[in-house]
Amino acid sequence: MEMVTYKDIQRMGQKEYIAAVIKGEYPYLSVLEDLLPDDRINRGVDLGLTHIPMEFVVGTRASGRTKAFARNFMPLMGQSTEFGRKWDELYKSQMEVGIREPIKAYEYMNRYYVEEGNKRVSVLKFCGADTVYAHVIRILPISEDTKEVALYRELIDFERYSGVNYVEFTMPGSYERLQQMVGKKPGEAWTEEEKRDFSSAHYHFRKAFEGKGGKKPAAAVGDAMMAFLEVYGYPELLCSTEDELAKKIEKIREDITLRQTDAMVNMKFSAEEVKTGLLTKVFGGEKVRKVAFIHDARPGISGWTLGHEHGREHVQRVFAGEIETTAYLVGENDDPTQVIMQAVKDGNTVFFTTSSQLQSAALRCAVEHPDLSFLNCSQFSLHRYIRTYHTRMYEAYFMLGAIAGALSGDDEKIGFAGYNAEGSGDDFATSVEKAAQIANVNAFALGAQMVNPGAKIVLEWFGRGDAAGAFDRLAAKGIDFICSLDVTRPGFFGLVCYNDGAPLLVARPIWNWGVYYERLIRRILDNSFQAEYEESAGAVSYYWGSAEGVLDVECTDCVPSSTKNLLELLQSSVRTWLWHPFKGTFRTQSGEEMNVDLRPEQMHGMTWLAENIEGSIPKPEPAVPDSAE
Numbered sequence: 001m002e003m004v005t006y007k008d009i010q011r012m013g014q015k016e017y018i019a020a021v022i023k024g025e026y027p028y029l030s031v032l033e034d035l036l037p038d039d040r041i042n043r044g045v046d047l048g049l050t051h052i053p054m055e056f057v058v059g060t061r062a063s064g065r066t067k068a069f070a071r072n073f074m075p076l077m078g079q080s081t082e083f084g085r086k087w088d089e090l091y092k093s094q095m096e097v098g099i100r101e102p103i104k105a106y107e108y109m110n111r112y113y114v115e116e117g118n119k120r121v122s123v124l125k126f127c128g129a130d131t132v133y134a135h136v137i138r139i140l141p142i143s144e145d146t147k148e149v150a151l152y153r154e155l156i157d158f159e160r161y162s163g164v165n166y167v168e169f170t171m172p173g174s175y176e177r178l179q180q181m182v183g184k185k186p187g188e189a190w191t192e193e194e195k196r197d198f199s200s201a202h203y204h205f206r207k208a209f210e211g212k213g214g215k216k217p218a219a220a221v222g223d224a225m226m227a228f229l230e231v232y233g234y235p236e237l238l239c240s241t242e243d244e245l246a247k248k249i250e251k252i253r254e255d256i257t258l259r260q261t262d263a264m265v266n267m268k269f270s271a272e273e274v275k276t277g278l279l280t281k282v283f284g285g286e287k288v289r290k291v292a293f294i295h296d297a298r299p300g301i302s303g304w305t306l307g308h309e310h311g312r313e314h315v316q317r318v319f320a321g322e323i324e325t326t327a328y329l330v331g332e333n334d335d336p337t338q339v340i341m342q343a344v345k346d347g348n349t350v351f352f353t354t355s356s357q358l359q360s361a362a363l364r365c366a367v368e369h370p371d372l373s374f375l376n377c378s379q380f381s382l383h384r385y386i387r388t389y390h391t392r393m394y395e396a397y398f399m400l401g402a403i404a405g406a407l408s409g410d411d412e413k414i415g416f417a418g419y420n421a422e423g424s425g426d427d428f429a430t431s432v433e434k435a436a437q438i439a440n441v442n443a444f445a446l447g448a449q450m451v452n453p454g455a456k457i458v459l460e461w462f463g464r465g466d467a468a469g470a471f472d473r474l475a476a477k478g479i480d481f482i483c484s485l486d487v488t489r490p491g492f493f494g495l496v497c498y499n500d501g502a503p504l505l506v507a508r509p510i511w512n513w514g515v516y517y518e519r520l521i522r523r524i525l526d527n528s529f530q531a532e533y534e535e536s537a538g539a540v541s542y543y544w545g546s547a548e549g550v551l552d553v554e555c556t557d558c559v560p561s562s563t564k565n566l567l568e569l570l571q572s573s574v575r576t577w578l579w580h581p582f583k584g585t586f587r588t589q590s591g592e593e594m595n596v597d598l599r600p601e602q603m604h605g606m607t608w609l610a611e612n613i614e615g616s617i618p619k620p621e622p623a624v625p626d627s628a629e
Contacts, residue, residue, distance in 0.1 A: 009126055010075050013070035014070070017070040029060050029071055031061075032106055045139075053130065058112065058113070087122065103134045104135045117134075151169060155168070157187075161190065162184075162195070163195045167222045177226065181230075182198065202225065204242050205225050223256065223259040225237070227252055230360070231364055258539065269600050288524055289347075293325060293352050293354060294327075296357050308377070337364055356377065362375075362376050363381070382539055393439075393440050395545045396552075397447070397581075400444060400509070401447025402450055403447075403495060403507050406563045408480075412480075414481045416482070456613075457613045457614065458615065480497055482498050510554050512552065513550070516542075546571065553571065588608040588609065
């Protein structure tokens with residue numbers, strides 16, 4: 001870097017000062033004492049010496065020197081002043097030997113305010129330093145229920161085991177997701193090599209993302225990087241050149257933009273046709289000839305896949321002579337992306353991936369083939385390039401709960417085995433999926449309580465492949481009626497009566513996937529599928545239920561006719577939107593009384609359990625320290 005004169009640097013400060021004044025903004029450095037009282041500042045936590053991101057150094061602790069700098073830390077005072085002479089000497093020292101003495105700074109909400117070393121920061125900022133060595137004192141925010149504080153506390157936890165303090169996001173949960181994306185367990189410490197690799201990858205991604213557009217806020221970079229990781233994965237971030245990164249970033253530009261807005265997901269709760277324009281009516285919609293259904297389990301061993309295969313066969317019958325459907329299987333050792341790409345090569349134009357486990361692979365293929373239609377059967381995603389579709393399962397579990405309550409005696413305990421995806425190491429383990437499971441449990445409990453006020457629901461969570469174990473644990477407590485969410489095993493799915501070590505099916509949810517697929521394909525054919533995309537600022541997700549004819553509940557012969565009559569009444573009420581599980585007054589486990597009328601779009605924010613549930617919401621298990629292994 002060539003030496004420049006102090007006047008050149010001073011002009012940079014003056015230019016920033018004038019720009020701020022014109023915009024009506026404060027032109028000097030921020031002052032921590034203007035934000036917090038002295039007693040809060042003096043109770044800070046000493047973090048010792050560490051490197052801090054230079055871009056997060058934004059002000060001073062006290063107001064004494066703040067007007068000596070513009071808000072970009074460039075000097076405003078004249079060269080002939082003592083300040084100017086010392087700044088110039090420090091700059092020359094930096095150019096000759098470098099600045100080594102640490103500054104002292106206070107950190108609040110991931111922004112740093114300098115107490116000692118303002119001129120050092122100014123010089124280093126001008127020289128383009130990424131970090132500065134500092135003695136840091138952290139001031140924790142008073143507990144506030146705000147998005148900003150939630151993100152900050154996530155960052156503190158993340159920094160503790162990753163050492164990364166230069167990545168910011170706008171969406172809560174992103175730090176936990178980043179930990180997962182880099183292949184680490186919750187709370188697992190990073191090695192020094194992993195820290196260096198990530199730092200280098202972040203640096204090159206930022207350069208590629210900013211390109212010729214100039215420096216962007218850290219949160220914008222973090223959100224863009226998360227969008228990249230969701231599509232391409234961490235290994236590709238590590239090995240791609242800046243040119244390769246720039247090309248891939250351009251392909252996912254809509255997803256990156258989406259993360260900077262509030263319109264994240266456009267949920268479609270109705271199967272009604274979308275109004276399209278005159279040109280659409282004249283020229284028609286997309287020509288669909290071949291439709292691919294991609295499964296991750298064989299129909300013979302998975303009731304879930306079998307249901308979707310029945311749906312594919314329905315489509316084949318309804319559109320006979322017009323549309324050809326093909327089923328593809330992702331085997332245990334297959335690369336899902338390669339299987340989907342084979343379906344692309346085979347000439348398919350619509351792709352239904354029938355498992356949430358296939359969402360990442362489907363998303364990547366959708367980015368590479370924006371002219372094709374990709375859908376994934378999962379709660380929803382935060383991506384513009386892929387649609388998701390699922391059913392309002394809480395409606396079915398509400399009805400199952402009512403059946404269980406009617407068949408059980410007073411104060412009899414009813415079991416509920418819920419699938420806990422946490423720690424499974426796959427994309428299924430998301431906060432959205434977890435909230436959907438909680439909604440199902442609560443709906444079941446409220447259904448049971450409606451017909452049997454004394455009913456108690458014993459909640460037992462199970463991991464992947466452990467449904468039978470959950471049943472055994474509930475049965476060991478003397479519980480006969482048990483409801484399970486394990487869709488992979490027909491004998492353990494729905495409401496069962498557990499007798500003599502074997503489950504006897506009582507009632508179960510029924511998906512009408514054929515109806516679902518037929519209506520989605522008709523949307524594509526009449527171009528309303530594209531119209532929904534164009535009119536939406538966010539991702540598009542279909543969330544249909546009983547009213548749309550895609551979800552039902554059926555009883556077996558062991559259920560008495562009086563209970564079947566009750567089921568028919570509930571089904572009729574839910575289908576016509578006269579009643580739904582979360583309408584009315586009820587209490588939570590904490591004793592809070594809730595008088596609500598929750599709509600489908602509000603179901604994914606549940607963090608509570610109904611008062612008649614015995615159990616708790618599972619939390620991620622922390623990583624086991626090396627010394628404990």
